[in-house]
Amino acid sequence: MKHFYTFLMVLAMTFGVSVPSWALSFNVEVNDPEAVTVSWDKTTEYPVPSNGIVTITADEGGSVYVTPKDGYFIDHYINFDGKTVTPYNVNNPVSVFVGESRDGLTLSFFVKKWEDIRTATATVNVVNGADDFTLTLGNTAISLKDGSQTIKFSPEKESSFTIAPKSWNTPIYSVTLNGVPVESNKYYVQYSGTLTYGATLEIQMTEQTVVKEMVSVAFQFEDKGQDALAMVWNQTRSERITLEDNKCEVEKGTRIRLSLNIDDYNIDLLTVNGQPETVSQDFGTCTFEATEDMTVLIKASEPEYEDITFNITIVNPEGLLLYAGSMRDGQRISLENGIPANAFTMNVTSTDDSGATAIRTIEVAEGEAMTFTVSISSKNPFVTYTPADGYYLEAATGADLSTPLASPAYASEAPLYFILRKIERTATAAIYLDGVPSNYRMADANSRNYTLAEGYTLINFDPSFDNPFKIQPIAATASSSFVYLNGTRVALNTENNAWSGLSLTEDAVLKIFASAPATYFITFEVADRCSAAVTADYVTPCGNLSEPISVLQGTYLTIEPAANTYVIINGTDAEPDADGKYAITADQNYTVKLSKNTAGVASAITGDENNGKVYNLQGICVGENLGNLPAGIYIQAGKKVIKK
Numbered sequence: 115m116k117h118f119y120t121f122l123m124v125l126a127m128t129f130g131v132s133v134p135s136w137a138l139s140f141n142v143e144v145n146d147p148e149a150v151t152v153s154w155d156k157t158t159e160y161p162v163p164s165n166g167i168v169t170i171t172a173d174e175g176g177s178v179y180v181t182p183k184d185g186y187f188i189d190h191y192i193n194f195d196g197k198t199v200t201p202y203n204v205n206n207p208v209s210v211f212v213g214e215s216r217d218g219l220t221l222s223f224f225v226k227k228w229e230d231i232r233t234a235t236a237t238v239n240v241v242n243g244a245d246d247f248t249l250t251l252g253n254t255a256i257s258l259k260d261g262s263q264t265i266k267f268s269p270e271k272e273s274s275f276t277i278a279p280k281s282w283n284t285p286i287y288s289v290t291l292n293g294v295p296v297e298s299n300k301y302y303v304q305y306s307g308t309l310t311y312g313a314t315l316e317i318q319m320t321e322q323t324v325v326k327e328m329v330s331v332a333f334q335f336e337d338k339g340q341d342a343l344a345m346v347w348n349q350t351r352s353e354r355i356t357l358e359d360n361k362c363e364v365e366k367g368t369r370i371r372l373s374l375n376i377d378d379y380n381i382d383l384l385t386v387n388g389q390p391e392t393v394s395q396d397f398g399t400c401t402f403e404a405t406e407d408m409t410v411l412i413k414a415s416e417p418e419y420e421d422i423t424f425n426i427t428i429v430n431p432e433g434l435l436l437y438a439g440s441m442r443d444g445q446r447i448s449l450e451n452g453i454p455a456n457a458f459t460m461n462v463t464s465t466d467d468s469g470a471t472a473i474r475t476i477e478v479a480e481g482e483a484m485t486f487t488v489s490i491s492s493k494n495p496f497v498t499y500t501p502a503d504g505y506y507l508e509a510a511t512g513a514d515l516s517t518p519l520a521s522p523a524y525a526s527e528a529p530l531y532f533i534l535r536k537i538e539r540t541a542t543a544a545i546y547l548d549g550v551p552s553n554y555r556m557a558d559a560n561s562r563n564y565t566l567a568e569g570y571t572l573i574n575f576d577p578s579f580d581n582p583f584k585i586q587p588i589a590a591t592a593s594s595s596f597v598y599l600n601g602t603r604v605a606l607n608t609e610n611n612a613w614s615g616l617s618l619t620e621d622a623v624l625k626i627f628a629s630a631p632a633t634y635f636i637t638f639e640v641a642d643r644c645s646a647a648v649t650a651d652y653v654t655p656c657g658n659l660s661e662p663i664s665v666l667q668g669t670y671l672t673i674e675p676a677a678n679t680y681v682i683i684n685g686t687d688a689e690p691d692a693d694g695k696y697a698i699t700a701d702q703n704y705t706v707k708l709s710k711n712t713a714g715v716a717s718a719i720t721g722d723e724n725n726g727k728v729y730n731l732q733g734i735c736v737g738e739n740l741g742n743l744p745a746g747i748y749i750q751a752g753k754k755v756i757k758k
Contacts, residue, residue: 138217140194142168142178149186149225153179157442173503174562175214180223181207187271192222203253204271228254232266234273236313239263243319245351247286250276251309267309277317278304280351290316330407331370332361339412342379347371349401364404372410374398378493383413419493424528426497427455429483433505433534439494440522447497452484460531461516462509476509476533483533496522501534506579508533537576541620544651545571548668549628553589558582566626570652570670575618583616585626596627598666621653625666634700635662636671644708646675659708669700675708678753682707690747694756726751 142152147162154160155176160168170178182188187204194216201208210221238249239262249256251272256265267273279286282303289296289305292314296305309315333343346355346362349369355362364370374381376398384391386402387409393400402408428434431452437444460476490497498521501507510519512527523530547554547566556564558580564573575581587593597604597613600623607614616624625631638648638659648656648663649672656663656671665671673696675681681688681696683706688696698704728737729749737743740750740757748755 138175138212138214139169139171140178140212140216140218141220142170142180143220143222144168144180144225145223146186146225149183149227150188150223151181151183153181155179170212172212175212177209177211178221179207179209180221182225185228186225187228189224189226191224194219194221205253228268231268231270232272234267234269234309234311235264236267236309236311236315237262238265239314239316241316241318242323243286243317246281246284246319247277247279247317249317250278269311273309274306275309275315276304276306279319286317286319287321288316288318327366328363329366329368329404330361330363331404332407332409333357334360334409334411336411336413337382338379338414338416342375342381342414343372343412344375344398345373347373366405368404370402370404372400372412374400374412374414378416379414380417381412381414383411385411417493419491421489422492422495422525423487423489424525424530425485425487426528426530426532427458427483427485428452428532428534429478430505430534430536431484431486433502433536434507434532435500435502436488437498438488438490439496439498441498441500444494444498447488447490449484449486452486454481455483455485456480458483458515458531460509460511460533462511462518463516464518474509478533483531490525495525497525497530498522499532504537505534506537508535508578535578537579539574539576539580541575541577541618542653543573543575543618543620543622543624544653545573546623546625546651546668547571548631549592549595549626550589553587553592553628554595554626555586555588557584557586569668572652577617577619581617582614583618583624584610584612584614585616585624586612592628596630598625598627599623601664601666623651623654625668627666632667634665634667634669634703636665636698636700636704636706637662639705639707641707641709644676644679644710646673646679646681646708648673665700667700671698671700672696673698673706678710679708680710680754682709692745694747728755 142160144150144152144162144166147164147166150162152160152162152168152170154170154172156179160170162168180188180191182205188201188208189204190198190200191208193199193210208223238256238258240258240260242260244258244260249258251265251267252274254272277286277289285303286298286305289298291307296307298305335343346357347353347370348355348364349371350365351368355364355370372384374384374393376393376395381393384393384400391400391402426436428449431449434449436447436449438447439445455478457480458478460478462474462476463471464474488497499510500521510523510530510532511517512519512523512531513529515531519527519530545556545564545566547568549568551566551568554566556566558564558575559582560580562580564571585597587595593606593611597606599616599618604613604616606612618624640659646659648659650656650663650665650669652670673681674694675696681690683696683698684704690696698706726738727735727750728740728743730736730746736748740748740755743757745757748757
């Protein structure tokens with residue numbers, strides 16, 4: 115039977131069960147919307163509106179990243195618990211994990227400009243070797259040159275300094291602060307101290323000033339050559355080179371690496387002092403040694419691309435998000451003007467948790483899928499795809515209808531076939547736990563976690579999408595527990611220390627016991643023309659009452675008798691609930707009699723059954739007017755009557 119989500123919520127309130135819900139929405143609030151970028155799991159960047167409030171929605175937990183732009187830093191933020199947090203490195207992005215429990219809450223970030231707080235100045239005198247060491251104030255690296263220079267710093271965040279050589283085996287000759295020598299650490303690697311207003315810091319890299327022989331490297335460009343040059347890198351010093359007026363000066367003998375954008379440009383010619391150089395077709399790089407003044411010529415052009423047209427056949431096309439090229443930089447493909455597709459069969463190879471492979475056959479009827487004709491550029495001859503919210507990808511193949519398709523999928527594999535299914539979590543399963551809930555973690559194939567409670571938990575799921583399930587023992591002793599699926603014990607998978615590969619179906623019953631459970635029998639004695647609907651574990655109908663029903667301890671059964679059928683449990687007239695149902699929790703063997711009369715009623719009603727008197731289930735007359743009696747179950751005119 116199918117139970118809708120609203121019905122599950124009613125069950126949750128009735129039985130205290132937990133219903134997993136993974137859609138979350140939260141806010142990121144920034145005091146200056148121009149100061150940061152905000153992204154979700156480093157994949158999706160959210161624009162920051164003028165009010166500084168970014169609303170992020172997600173289907174499951176993840177991390178939000180707030181990154182300060184150049185000239186800004188994150189002074190502090192207020193987390194979901196209302197606590198103020200100061201980042202260790204104010205220049206770095208701040209990441210905060212957001213789980214299900216944070217739905218509807220707000221993160222507040224407070225960003226400042228460096229120029230607003232750099233109110234102090236100091237003098238830095240570099241005697242020699244400015245290129246051979248780094249000066250860091252707080253977490254900010256300061257660019258220096260030989261000679262005297264004035265720097266600005268923040269007394270609150272940048273007063274502490276660190277000076278370290280770029281090469282660990284080349285110690286710094288001396289460092290003084292206001293004329294007083296600064297002692298290095300025991301490894302003679304770095305120096306530390308505190309700057310004050312007007313301080314003078316002097317750094318001498320070597321005892322003798324060595325005059326380095328410098329050479330000039332000039333760049334010339336033709337056509338799109340300048341656009342094609344992505345970066346100039348000093349390979350000797352492991353630092354980027356910035357060109358000024360298309361040239362730079364480096365120490366003689368420096369290894370220079372050029373990085374070129376070969377994805378968007380053809381490198382038609384690259385020469386160094388007139389000699390052709392080879393550009394790596396794998397990495398788009400060219401490396402040479404600056405032995406003298408040199409001239410580098412780069413000639414590039416934009417390639418001409420043609421359109422590639424092919425067919426894509428999709429079951430449930432509304433469930434597929436398709437992009438020409440990458441999802442980040444590509445163009446969303448609008449699926450329009452599709453035509454009904456012919457019938458086709460997929461034979462897809464799949465692999466289970468154990469590594470075993472199997473061929474799965476999927477039959478698609480005529481008209482069940484739609485075929486679309488799409489065109490993409492040969493520059494990026496591939497498409498990327500992902501299911502839309504509320505859908506999952508059952509299968510995707512290329513032209514052979516058998517080889518699983520990866521994302522991105524290339525035009526050379528066309529025609530492409532996709533089968534999308536709507537996620538419908540309308541199946542119900544009962545989870546029973548006889549143990550400590552925190553000792554177990556239950557998750558489905560999509561890593562959705564389910565909160566378990568002692569006793570029964572009813573969950574809604576999609577058998578085609580959420581299977582298989584897994585139960586992971588958290589406590590060391592939990593691994594010796596007993597797990598049953600539909601009455602059959604499941605062995606612990608020693609490879610992953612979990613009860614894995616649990617395939618749940620509609621009305622499945624999964625039971626977890628901290629120790630070996632007892633088995634009890636429920637025996638029914640059914641009189642002629644008597645019957646009752648018996649349900650075990652809230653979801654399992656017990657149709658055959660002629661044989662004893664074997665159940666594990668703690669099993670909950672309900673008995674709903676038919677009209678004129680009375681219930682006697684272990685020789686005692688049972689009391690039904692307001693709906694006329696009887697309940698048993700298996701803690702012993704039970705005998706249930708279904709009869710036309712209880713013993714008490716049979717002795718009480720021996721005269722005229724139509725005398726109008728009202729009896730309780732013990733056969734005692736309680737009145738002659740049912741309307742004057744409280745809610746309950748009574749006998750009148752030889753029939754059971756339920757007054758609500």
